Amino acid sequence: MPLEHAHCMRIALDEARRGKAAGNVAVGSIIVQGDTVLARGRNLVTSTHDPTAHAETVALREAGAATQREDVAGCTLYTTFGPCPMCCGALLASGLSPLVMGARPAPGSGRWGSYTVEGLIDFVGRSRTIQVVTGVLVQACADIRQGEGQTRSGQGLAHGAKERHRRRLRWQQSAEALWEHGWGWEHRG
């Protein structure tokens, strides 16, 4: 029996917490086949000095090692935060579907201009081959990505942390605006 989306996203959230505890961006992903969690990944960019070590790519590598296959068609990827363009390309190359995501950046608020997961999938003509499901534990995924409980005033932050705090605050405000407008609750077929 297939696992529930929320159950799987909670496992991905555990991965995000583990990544965060090691000083990385708090994003986690898992790859599921039927009722089996095939692979787990978390962002390891900071702790491994590898800009490609995003939660999704780490999970894909683990899935490849576990299955000894380079494609994971028929599997589902759960990720706590909308994949970046690199990861979106990797997911398309892997053949998996659906992609189930939790939180996501507001359009235009992230690092990648007007990029969206759906927009890239449409652009490369693959909207029939990968299903995107959104709206699973959005708030929990957004909270961990943002670092719940962080000061919003920025007081007491070291000089080097000020810009990171400003960027984080801009992102949080965008995420809250999305939340209020009901973004992320759409289940797209």
Ligand SMILES: [Zn+2]
């Ligand atoms: Zn990525």
